[in-house]
Amino acid sequence: MAHLMTVPWLLLLIWMAHCAASRATRARADLLNVCMDAKHHKEKPGPEDNLHNQCSPWKKNSCCSTNTSQEAHKDISYLYRFNWDHCGTMAAECKRHFIQDTCLYECSPNLGPWIQQVDQSWRKERILDVPLCKEDCQQWWEDCRTSFTCKSNWHKGWDWTSGYNQCPVGASCHPFHFYFPTPAALCEEIWTHSYKLSNYSRGSGRCIQMWFDPAQGNPNEEVARFYAEAMSRAGLHGAWPLACSLSLMLFWVFS
Incomplete structure:
Protein backbone atom coordinates (compact mmCIF):
# COMPACT_ATOMS: atom_id res chain seq x y z
CA MET A 1 0.00 0.00 0.00
CA LEU A 31 14.06 37.80 -23.56
CA LEU A 32 13.66 38.17 -27.31
CA ASN A 33 12.66 41.43 -28.99
CA VAL A 34 12.38 43.48 -25.81
CA CYS A 35 13.32 46.96 -24.59
CA MET A 36 14.91 47.81 -21.27
CA ASP A 37 12.95 49.66 -18.63
CA ALA A 38 15.30 52.63 -18.68
CA LYS A 39 15.35 56.40 -19.07
CA HIS A 40 14.79 56.89 -22.81
CA HIS A 41 13.73 53.46 -24.10
CA LYS A 42 10.40 52.82 -25.75
CA GLU A 43 8.08 50.37 -24.00
CA LYS A 44 8.15 47.99 -26.96
CA PRO A 45 10.36 47.79 -30.07
CA GLY A 46 9.00 48.78 -33.45
CA PRO A 47 9.88 50.48 -36.75
CA GLU A 48 11.47 53.96 -36.70
CA ASP A 49 11.97 55.03 -40.32
CA ASN A 50 13.89 58.22 -39.51
CA LEU A 51 16.54 57.08 -37.06
CA HIS A 52 19.53 59.38 -37.34
CA ASN A 53 22.90 58.48 -38.87
CA GLN A 54 24.72 55.83 -36.78
CA CYS A 55 21.48 54.67 -35.16
CA SER A 56 19.89 53.96 -38.56
CA PRO A 57 20.81 50.22 -38.62
CA TRP A 58 18.00 49.66 -36.09
CA LYS A 59 15.27 51.52 -38.01
CA LYS A 60 13.34 48.34 -38.94
CA ASN A 61 12.92 47.42 -35.28
CA SER A 62 14.09 49.78 -32.58
CA CYS A 63 13.78 50.56 -28.89
CA CYS A 64 14.73 54.21 -29.46
CA SER A 65 12.77 57.08 -30.97
CA THR A 66 13.96 59.34 -33.78
CA ASN A 67 14.55 62.14 -31.28
CA THR A 68 16.69 59.89 -29.06
CA SER A 69 18.76 58.86 -32.07
CA GLN A 70 19.40 62.50 -32.94
CA GLU A 71 20.42 63.37 -29.39
CA ALA A 72 22.81 60.40 -29.32
CA HIS A 73 24.98 62.23 -31.86
CA LYS A 74 25.21 65.50 -29.90
CA ASP A 75 27.83 66.60 -27.41
CA ILE A 76 26.33 67.06 -23.94
CA SER A 77 22.88 66.07 -25.20
CA TYR A 78 19.78 66.03 -23.03
CA LEU A 79 19.97 62.22 -22.85
CA TYR A 80 22.53 62.12 -20.02
CA ARG A 81 24.32 65.51 -20.17
CA PHE A 82 27.54 63.58 -20.74
CA ASN A 83 30.59 65.48 -21.96
CA TRP A 84 32.81 63.33 -24.16
CA ASP A 85 35.39 66.13 -24.24
CA HIS A 86 36.10 66.18 -20.50
CA CYS A 87 39.87 65.96 -21.16
CA GLY A 88 40.09 68.03 -24.31
CA THR A 89 38.52 67.32 -27.68
CA MET A 90 37.94 63.63 -28.23
CA ALA A 91 39.19 62.39 -31.59
CA ALA A 92 36.40 61.93 -34.12
CA GLU A 93 37.36 58.30 -34.79
CA CYS A 94 37.08 57.63 -31.06
CA LYS A 95 33.80 59.50 -30.56
CA ARG A 96 32.08 57.52 -33.31
CA HIS A 97 32.45 54.37 -31.18
CA PHE A 98 30.78 56.07 -28.23
CA ILE A 99 27.95 57.24 -30.47
CA GLN A 100 27.57 53.70 -31.80
CA ASP A 101 27.68 52.35 -28.25
CA THR A 102 24.88 54.77 -27.31
CA CYS A 103 22.84 53.70 -30.34
CA LEU A 104 23.26 50.02 -29.45
CA TYR A 105 22.25 50.65 -25.84
CA GLU A 106 19.25 52.85 -26.68
CA CYS A 107 17.99 51.19 -29.86
CA SER A 108 18.72 47.46 -29.80
CA PRO A 109 15.83 45.06 -29.06
CA ASN A 110 18.31 42.16 -28.92
CA LEU A 111 19.86 42.63 -25.47
CA GLY A 112 17.21 40.73 -23.50
CA PRO A 113 19.42 37.83 -22.34
CA TRP A 114 21.66 40.31 -20.51
CA ILE A 115 19.06 42.62 -18.96
CA GLN A 116 19.22 42.80 -15.17
CA GLN A 117 16.99 44.63 -12.69
CA VAL A 118 18.59 47.54 -10.83
CA ASP A 119 17.47 50.04 -8.23
CA GLN A 120 18.65 53.30 -9.75
CA SER A 121 16.91 56.66 -9.98
CA TRP A 122 17.24 56.87 -13.76
CA ARG A 123 16.51 53.28 -14.77
CA LYS A 124 15.02 50.04 -13.47
CA GLU A 125 17.01 47.74 -15.75
CA ARG A 126 20.52 47.61 -17.18
CA ILE A 127 22.61 45.26 -19.31
CA LEU A 128 25.38 43.14 -17.80
CA ASP A 129 28.19 41.22 -19.52
CA VAL A 130 26.89 41.53 -23.08
CA PRO A 131 29.42 39.52 -25.16
CA LEU A 132 30.80 42.17 -27.50
CA CYS A 133 32.54 40.84 -30.62
CA LYS A 134 36.30 41.02 -30.22
CA GLU A 135 36.85 43.05 -33.41
CA ASP A 136 34.41 45.74 -32.27
CA CYS A 137 36.13 46.02 -28.92
CA GLN A 138 39.62 45.98 -30.42
CA GLN A 139 38.80 48.71 -32.94
CA TRP A 140 37.16 50.86 -30.27
CA TRP A 141 40.34 50.64 -28.19
CA GLU A 142 42.63 51.32 -31.17
CA ASP A 143 40.67 54.36 -32.32
CA CYS A 144 40.69 55.92 -28.83
CA ARG A 145 44.40 55.56 -28.12
CA THR A 146 45.10 59.21 -29.00
CA SER A 147 42.21 60.58 -26.92
CA PHE A 148 42.34 61.49 -23.24
CA THR A 149 40.26 60.73 -20.16
CA CYS A 150 40.61 60.94 -16.37
CA LYS A 151 38.63 57.88 -15.21
CA SER A 152 38.27 54.17 -15.92
CA ASN A 153 34.62 53.88 -14.81
CA TRP A 154 32.41 56.43 -16.54
CA HIS A 155 29.23 55.47 -14.72
CA LYS A 156 30.12 57.18 -11.45
CA GLY A 157 32.48 59.53 -9.62
CA TRP A 158 32.17 62.60 -11.86
CA ASP A 159 31.81 66.22 -10.79
CA TRP A 160 28.33 67.27 -11.99
CA THR A 161 28.21 70.73 -10.41
CA SER A 162 28.33 72.43 -13.81
CA GLY A 163 25.35 70.45 -15.11
CA TYR A 164 27.50 68.01 -17.05
CA ASN A 165 30.33 65.67 -16.10
CA GLN A 166 33.76 67.04 -15.35
CA CYS A 167 36.82 65.30 -13.95
CA PRO A 168 36.68 65.00 -10.17
CA VAL A 169 39.26 66.75 -8.01
CA GLY A 170 42.55 64.87 -8.06
CA ALA A 171 41.83 62.98 -11.28
CA SER A 172 44.44 63.58 -13.99
CA CYS A 173 43.92 63.42 -17.72
CA HIS A 174 45.95 60.75 -19.51
CA PRO A 175 45.71 58.93 -22.86
CA PHE A 176 43.06 56.24 -22.91
CA HIS A 177 45.59 53.42 -22.68
CA PHE A 178 46.68 54.71 -19.25
CA TYR A 179 43.25 53.92 -17.82
CA PHE A 180 42.42 51.17 -20.30
CA PRO A 181 45.64 49.20 -20.99
CA THR A 182 43.82 46.53 -23.03
CA PRO A 183 40.69 46.30 -25.20
CA ALA A 184 39.06 44.18 -22.48
CA ALA A 185 39.74 46.88 -19.89
CA LEU A 186 37.99 49.47 -22.04
CA CYS A 187 34.93 47.44 -23.01
CA GLU A 188 34.39 45.83 -19.63
CA GLU A 189 35.25 48.59 -17.16
CA ILE A 190 34.05 51.81 -18.77
CA TRP A 191 30.33 51.11 -18.21
CA THR A 192 30.59 48.89 -15.11
CA HIS A 193 30.68 45.57 -16.97
CA SER A 194 27.82 46.30 -19.31
CA TYR A 195 29.98 44.56 -21.93
CA LYS A 196 32.29 41.59 -21.82
CA LEU A 197 35.01 41.03 -24.41
CA SER A 198 34.01 37.94 -26.39
CA ASN A 199 36.44 35.45 -27.87
CA TYR A 200 34.07 35.14 -30.83
CA SER A 201 34.29 37.12 -34.06
CA ARG A 202 31.74 39.15 -35.97
CA GLY A 203 29.42 36.92 -37.97
CA SER A 204 29.84 33.96 -35.61
CA GLY A 205 26.34 34.24 -34.20
CA ARG A 206 27.82 34.11 -30.70
CA CYS A 207 28.65 37.76 -30.00
CA ILE A 208 26.83 41.08 -30.20
CA GLN A 209 27.99 43.39 -32.98
CA MET A 210 28.06 47.08 -32.21
CA TRP A 211 28.62 47.71 -35.92
CA PHE A 212 26.68 45.94 -38.70
CA ASP A 213 25.33 46.54 -42.20
CA PRO A 214 21.51 46.61 -42.01
CA ALA A 215 21.35 45.64 -45.69
CA GLN A 216 22.56 42.21 -44.56
CA GLY A 217 20.01 42.01 -41.74
CA ASN A 218 20.54 42.37 -38.01
CA PRO A 219 23.04 39.68 -36.89
CA ASN A 220 22.26 40.31 -33.23
CA GLU A 221 18.85 38.68 -33.58
CA GLU A 222 20.53 35.28 -34.04
CA VAL A 223 22.86 35.96 -31.11
CA ALA A 224 19.98 36.80 -28.77
CA ARG A 225 18.13 33.62 -29.81
CA PHE A 226 21.22 31.49 -29.18
CA TYR A 227 21.72 32.78 -25.64
CA ALA A 228 18.00 32.78 -24.82
CA GLU A 229 17.77 29.13 -25.91
CA ALA A 230 20.87 28.29 -23.87
CA MET A 231 19.23 29.83 -20.81
CA SER A 232 16.06 27.87 -21.56
Whole structure:
Protein backbone atom coordinates (compact mmCIF):
# COMPACT_ATOMS: atom_id res chain seq x y z
CA MET A 1 0.00 0.00 0.00
CA ALA A 2 2.83 2.39 0.87
CA HIS A 3 4.38 1.84 -2.55
CA LEU A 4 1.04 2.59 -4.19
CA MET A 5 0.83 5.85 -2.26
CA THR A 6 4.06 7.04 -3.85
CA VAL A 7 2.69 6.80 -7.39
CA PRO A 8 0.44 9.89 -7.28
CA TRP A 9 3.20 11.79 -5.51
CA LEU A 10 5.65 10.89 -8.25
CA LEU A 11 3.17 11.90 -10.93
CA LEU A 12 2.57 15.18 -9.11
CA LEU A 13 6.30 15.88 -8.97
CA ILE A 14 6.73 15.09 -12.65
CA TRP A 15 3.90 17.50 -13.43
CA MET A 16 5.52 20.16 -11.20
CA ALA A 17 8.85 19.73 -12.99
CA HIS A 18 7.10 20.06 -16.33
CA CYS A 19 5.43 23.28 -15.17
CA ALA A 20 8.74 24.65 -13.92
CA ALA A 21 10.39 23.84 -17.23
CA SER A 22 7.52 25.44 -19.14
CA ARG A 23 7.81 28.58 -17.06
CA ALA A 24 11.57 28.67 -17.76
CA THR A 25 10.91 28.33 -21.49
CA ARG A 26 8.36 31.14 -21.44
CA ALA A 27 10.73 33.31 -19.44
CA ARG A 28 13.49 32.78 -22.00
CA ALA A 29 11.10 33.59 -24.86
CA ASP A 30 10.38 36.89 -23.11
CA LEU A 31 14.06 37.80 -23.56
CA LEU A 32 13.66 38.17 -27.31
CA ASN A 33 12.66 41.43 -28.99
CA VAL A 34 12.38 43.48 -25.81
CA CYS A 35 13.32 46.96 -24.59
CA MET A 36 14.91 47.81 -21.27
CA ASP A 37 12.95 49.66 -18.63
CA ALA A 38 15.30 52.63 -18.68
CA LYS A 39 15.35 56.40 -19.07
CA HIS A 40 14.79 56.89 -22.81
CA HIS A 41 13.73 53.46 -24.10
CA LYS A 42 10.40 52.82 -25.75
CA GLU A 43 8.08 50.37 -24.00
CA LYS A 44 8.15 47.99 -26.96
CA PRO A 45 10.36 47.79 -30.07
CA GLY A 46 9.00 48.78 -33.45
CA PRO A 47 9.88 50.48 -36.75
CA GLU A 48 11.47 53.96 -36.70
CA ASP A 49 11.97 55.03 -40.32
CA ASN A 50 13.89 58.22 -39.51
CA LEU A 51 16.54 57.08 -37.06
CA HIS A 52 19.53 59.38 -37.34
CA ASN A 53 22.90 58.48 -38.87
CA GLN A 54 24.72 55.83 -36.78
CA CYS A 55 21.48 54.67 -35.16
CA SER A 56 19.89 53.96 -38.56
CA PRO A 57 20.81 50.22 -38.62
CA TRP A 58 18.00 49.66 -36.09
CA LYS A 59 15.27 51.52 -38.01
CA LYS A 60 13.34 48.34 -38.94
CA ASN A 61 12.92 47.42 -35.28
CA SER A 62 14.09 49.78 -32.58
CA CYS A 63 13.78 50.56 -28.89
CA CYS A 64 14.73 54.21 -29.46
CA SER A 65 12.77 57.08 -30.97
CA THR A 66 13.96 59.34 -33.78
CA ASN A 67 14.55 62.14 -31.28
CA THR A 68 16.69 59.89 -29.06
CA SER A 69 18.76 58.86 -32.07
CA GLN A 70 19.40 62.50 -32.94
CA GLU A 71 20.42 63.37 -29.39
CA ALA A 72 22.81 60.40 -29.32
CA HIS A 73 24.98 62.23 -31.86
CA LYS A 74 25.21 65.50 -29.90
CA ASP A 75 27.83 66.60 -27.41
CA ILE A 76 26.33 67.06 -23.94
CA SER A 77 22.88 66.07 -25.20
CA TYR A 78 19.78 66.03 -23.03
CA LEU A 79 19.97 62.22 -22.85
CA TYR A 80 22.53 62.12 -20.02
CA ARG A 81 24.32 65.51 -20.17
CA PHE A 82 27.54 63.58 -20.74
CA ASN A 83 30.59 65.48 -21.96
CA TRP A 84 32.81 63.33 -24.16
CA ASP A 85 35.39 66.13 -24.24
CA HIS A 86 36.10 66.18 -20.50
CA CYS A 87 39.87 65.96 -21.16
CA GLY A 88 40.09 68.03 -24.31
CA THR A 89 38.52 67.32 -27.68
CA MET A 90 37.94 63.63 -28.23
CA ALA A 91 39.19 62.39 -31.59
CA ALA A 92 36.40 61.93 -34.12
CA GLU A 93 37.36 58.30 -34.79
CA CYS A 94 37.08 57.63 -31.06
CA LYS A 95 33.80 59.50 -30.56
CA ARG A 96 32.08 57.52 -33.31
CA HIS A 97 32.45 54.37 -31.18
CA PHE A 98 30.78 56.07 -28.23
CA ILE A 99 27.95 57.24 -30.47
CA GLN A 100 27.57 53.70 -31.80
CA ASP A 101 27.68 52.35 -28.25
CA THR A 102 24.88 54.77 -27.31
CA CYS A 103 22.84 53.70 -30.34
CA LEU A 104 23.26 50.02 -29.45
CA TYR A 105 22.25 50.65 -25.84
CA GLU A 106 19.25 52.85 -26.68
CA CYS A 107 17.99 51.19 -29.86
CA SER A 108 18.72 47.46 -29.80
CA PRO A 109 15.83 45.06 -29.06
CA ASN A 110 18.31 42.16 -28.92
CA LEU A 111 19.86 42.63 -25.47
CA GLY A 112 17.21 40.73 -23.50
CA PRO A 113 19.42 37.83 -22.34
CA TRP A 114 21.66 40.31 -20.51
CA ILE A 115 19.06 42.62 -18.96
CA GLN A 116 19.22 42.80 -15.17
CA GLN A 117 16.99 44.63 -12.69
CA VAL A 118 18.59 47.54 -10.83
CA ASP A 119 17.47 50.04 -8.23
CA GLN A 120 18.65 53.30 -9.75
CA SER A 121 16.91 56.66 -9.98
CA TRP A 122 17.24 56.87 -13.76
CA ARG A 123 16.51 53.28 -14.77
CA LYS A 124 15.02 50.04 -13.47
CA GLU A 125 17.01 47.74 -15.75
CA ARG A 126 20.52 47.61 -17.18
CA ILE A 127 22.61 45.26 -19.31
CA LEU A 128 25.38 43.14 -17.80
CA ASP A 129 28.19 41.22 -19.52
CA VAL A 130 26.89 41.53 -23.08
CA PRO A 131 29.42 39.52 -25.16
CA LEU A 132 30.80 42.17 -27.50
CA CYS A 133 32.54 40.84 -30.62
CA LYS A 134 36.30 41.02 -30.22
CA GLU A 135 36.85 43.05 -33.41
CA ASP A 136 34.41 45.74 -32.27
CA CYS A 137 36.13 46.02 -28.92
CA GLN A 138 39.62 45.98 -30.42
CA GLN A 139 38.80 48.71 -32.94
CA TRP A 140 37.16 50.86 -30.27
CA TRP A 141 40.34 50.64 -28.19
CA GLU A 142 42.63 51.32 -31.17
CA ASP A 143 40.67 54.36 -32.32
CA CYS A 144 40.69 55.92 -28.83
CA ARG A 145 44.40 55.56 -28.12
CA THR A 146 45.10 59.21 -29.00
CA SER A 147 42.21 60.58 -26.92
CA PHE A 148 42.34 61.49 -23.24
CA THR A 149 40.26 60.73 -20.16
CA CYS A 150 40.61 60.94 -16.37
CA LYS A 151 38.63 57.88 -15.21
CA SER A 152 38.27 54.17 -15.92
CA ASN A 153 34.62 53.88 -14.81
CA TRP A 154 32.41 56.43 -16.54
CA HIS A 155 29.23 55.47 -14.72
CA LYS A 156 30.12 57.18 -11.45
CA GLY A 157 32.48 59.53 -9.62
CA TRP A 158 32.17 62.60 -11.86
CA ASP A 159 31.81 66.22 -10.79
CA TRP A 160 28.33 67.27 -11.99
CA THR A 161 28.21 70.73 -10.41
CA SER A 162 28.33 72.43 -13.81
CA GLY A 163 25.35 70.45 -15.11
CA TYR A 164 27.50 68.01 -17.05
CA ASN A 165 30.33 65.67 -16.10
CA GLN A 166 33.76 67.04 -15.35
CA CYS A 167 36.82 65.30 -13.95
CA PRO A 168 36.68 65.00 -10.17
CA VAL A 169 39.26 66.75 -8.01
CA GLY A 170 42.55 64.87 -8.06
CA ALA A 171 41.83 62.98 -11.28
CA SER A 172 44.44 63.58 -13.99
CA CYS A 173 43.92 63.42 -17.72
CA HIS A 174 45.95 60.75 -19.51
CA PRO A 175 45.71 58.93 -22.86
CA PHE A 176 43.06 56.24 -22.91
CA HIS A 177 45.59 53.42 -22.68
CA PHE A 178 46.68 54.71 -19.25
CA TYR A 179 43.25 53.92 -17.82
CA PHE A 180 42.42 51.17 -20.30
CA PRO A 181 45.64 49.20 -20.99
CA THR A 182 43.82 46.53 -23.03
CA PRO A 183 40.69 46.30 -25.20
CA ALA A 184 39.06 44.18 -22.48
CA ALA A 185 39.74 46.88 -19.89
CA LEU A 186 37.99 49.47 -22.04
CA CYS A 187 34.93 47.44 -23.01
CA GLU A 188 34.39 45.83 -19.63
CA GLU A 189 35.25 48.59 -17.16
CA ILE A 190 34.05 51.81 -18.77
CA TRP A 191 30.33 51.11 -18.21
CA THR A 192 30.59 48.89 -15.11
CA HIS A 193 30.68 45.57 -16.97
CA SER A 194 27.82 46.30 -19.31
CA TYR A 195 29.98 44.56 -21.93
CA LYS A 196 32.29 41.59 -21.82
CA LEU A 197 35.01 41.03 -24.41
CA SER A 198 34.01 37.94 -26.39
CA ASN A 199 36.44 35.45 -27.87
CA TYR A 200 34.07 35.14 -30.83
CA SER A 201 34.29 37.12 -34.06
CA ARG A 202 31.74 39.15 -35.97
CA GLY A 203 29.42 36.92 -37.97
CA SER A 204 29.84 33.96 -35.61
CA GLY A 205 26.34 34.24 -34.20
CA ARG A 206 27.82 34.11 -30.70
CA CYS A 207 28.65 37.76 -30.00
CA ILE A 208 26.83 41.08 -30.20
CA GLN A 209 27.99 43.39 -32.98
CA MET A 210 28.06 47.08 -32.21
CA TRP A 211 28.62 47.71 -35.92
CA PHE A 212 26.68 45.94 -38.70
CA ASP A 213 25.33 46.54 -42.20
CA PRO A 214 21.51 46.61 -42.01
CA ALA A 215 21.35 45.64 -45.69
CA GLN A 216 22.56 42.21 -44.56
CA GLY A 217 20.01 42.01 -41.74
CA ASN A 218 20.54 42.37 -38.01
CA PRO A 219 23.04 39.68 -36.89
CA ASN A 220 22.26 40.31 -33.23
CA GLU A 221 18.85 38.68 -33.58
CA GLU A 222 20.53 35.28 -34.04
CA VAL A 223 22.86 35.96 -31.11
CA ALA A 224 19.98 36.80 -28.77
CA ARG A 225 18.13 33.62 -29.81
CA PHE A 226 21.22 31.49 -29.18
CA TYR A 227 21.72 32.78 -25.64
CA ALA A 228 18.00 32.78 -24.82
CA GLU A 229 17.77 29.13 -25.91
CA ALA A 230 20.87 28.29 -23.87
CA MET A 231 19.23 29.83 -20.81
CA SER A 232 16.06 27.87 -21.56
CA ARG A 233 17.99 24.60 -21.67
CA ALA A 234 19.65 25.50 -18.38
CA GLY A 235 16.20 26.04 -16.87
CA LEU A 236 15.01 22.65 -18.12
CA HIS A 237 18.08 20.91 -16.76
CA GLY A 238 17.64 22.62 -13.42
CA ALA A 239 13.99 21.60 -12.98
CA TRP A 240 14.34 17.86 -13.49
CA PRO A 241 17.10 17.15 -10.93
CA LEU A 242 14.94 18.87 -8.31
CA ALA A 243 11.96 16.68 -9.18
CA CYS A 244 14.10 13.55 -9.16
CA SER A 245 15.57 14.40 -5.76
CA LEU A 246 12.15 15.00 -4.26
CA SER A 247 10.85 11.79 -5.83
CA LEU A 248 13.63 9.78 -4.23
CA MET A 249 12.94 11.40 -0.87
CA LEU A 250 9.25 10.52 -1.07
CA PHE A 251 10.04 7.00 -2.20
CA TRP A 252 12.33 6.58 0.83
CA VAL A 253 9.69 8.00 3.19
CA PHE A 254 6.83 5.81 1.98
CA SER A 255 8.84 2.63 1.35
